[in-house]
Amino acid sequence: MAQIKGKQLRMPRLPVHVMLAAATACAYPAVTTPPVQHETYRAIGQEPGWALLIANGRIDYTGDYGETRITVPRPDPRTTFNGHRYETPRLTVDVTHGRCNDAMSGHGYADQVMVTAEGKTVRGCGGERRTDWDM
Secondary structure: OEEEOOEEEOOOOOOHHHHHHHHHHHHOOOOOOOOOOOOOEEEEEOOOOEEEEEEOOEEEEEEHHHOEEEEEEOOOOEEEOOEEEEEOOOEEEEEEEEEEEOOOOOOEEEEEEEEEEOOEEEEEEEEEEOHHHOO
């Protein structure tokens, strides 16, 4: 028993299993599964012209003005310093968040994108269209 200014305080005695359950609930946050994202991501580039579409669980790349076509299952993205990377044996896509202007149109985009398709690397822009960054 504890004493405060001459008065005795009596602490309630709870069963051990109640105290353990309360402590466990406080120690671990609820586990939630993130919702499945059905996001569509597009990127484009010039010289040679290429386009990329990430949607419906796959990555579709068209390069060399349409002569090269690669479709692969979309892997989970790996977080990088300022973006993310999709990596497969035939295709690697690096998305870096930062201002990008398309070389031909001058249109602004939210991301800089680098694609390596079967050993050949191209660069361009992707993500959200940013008209406030148009040149």
